[in-house]
Amino acid sequence: MYSVVGCNGCSNLWIVEGRPKTTSCPRCGKQRQFRKLKKFVETDDEDHARELRASMLANRQGQGEAFAELDSFADMNEQADEAGMDDEEFLDRSGLNTEEVAAAGKRTKRRGNKKSKKQVVLDALDALDEPTEEEILDYASERRVSGEYVEKALVKLARRGEISESRGQYRRI
Numbered sequence: 001m002y003s004v005v006g007c008n009g010c011s012n013l014w015i016v017e018g019r020p021k022t023t024s025c026p027r028c029g030k031q032r033q034f035r036k037l038k039k040f041v042e043t044d045d046e047d048h049a050r051e052l053r054a055s056m057l058a059n060r061q062g063q064g065e066a067f068a069e070l071d072s073f074a075d076m077n078e079q080a081d082e083a084g085m086d087d088e089e090f091l092d093r094s095g096l097n098t099e100e101v102a103a104a105g106k107r108t109k110r111r112g113n114k115k116s117k118k119q120v121v122l123d124a125l126d127a128l129d130e131p132t133e134e135e136i137l138d139y140a141s142e143r144r145v146s147g148e149y150v151e152k153a154l155v156k157l158a159r160r161g162e163i164s165e166s167r168g169q170y171r172r173i
Contacts, residue, residue, distance in 0.1 A: 002049035004056070005037040013040070013056055015049045047073050117145045121153045122162075122172065130169045 003016045005023070012027040016034065024031045041052045050073050058067035071079070091098045115123070117140075124131060124139035131139070133154065140150045154170065157163040163172050 002043055002046050003037075003039045004041040004049055004053045005034075005039055007032075008038070013053050015046070015053055017046075115143075117149050118153055120145045121150055121157070125163060125170055125172045130171070132168050133170070136170065 001018060004013060005016050006013050007025040007028060007030065009030050010025060010028040012025050014026050016023050016037075020034050022031050023034050023037070040056065041049060043049050043052075054073075055064070055067055058064050070076070085093070088098050091101055120140050120143045121136065124136045128135050128139060133151070136154065137147050137150050141147060154163070154165070158165055158170075161173060163170055
């Protein structure tokens with residue numbers, strides 16, 4: 001359910017989804033109980049609520065007739081999607097080889113799951129039960145993180161208070 005509501009302080013109109021206990025005016029920021037707000041329209045269709053709010057704002061400014069000549073939000077949205085050029089045409093006109101760009105994108109996606117070295121160390125702390133430094137080093141080396149980095153990272157993380165070490169075992173805080 002979508003409601004077009006008005007602020008009694010600054011006369012702003014906005015759309016509220018559902019039935020919250022309170023809502024705040026986006027213009028003046030005053031918080032009000034939803035049930036006490038003036039509800040101009042209640043509808044199940046968000047686009048319909050947007051249309052009605054826009055119509056009310058146009059009428060306030062004396063532009064109701066001009067607004068009536070416009071297409072609906074859904075139609076204008078569709079027209080905007082069709083306007084202009086697509087990504088491939090844009091790249092082409094920019095002088096870029098679209099096949100090379102696509103190949104680079106695929107390479108990036110393949111490497112996209114690569115985590116930072118710090119994240120690998122933190123993942124080791126989450127994945128292992130009461131891990132020791134040796135277990136963390138093994139976990140990290142399987143993921144191509146050097147032992148030297150792991151040792152430095154454990155010291156820094158402990159110094160920052162992100163992890164703790166007790167009797168040779170590490171845990172996140």
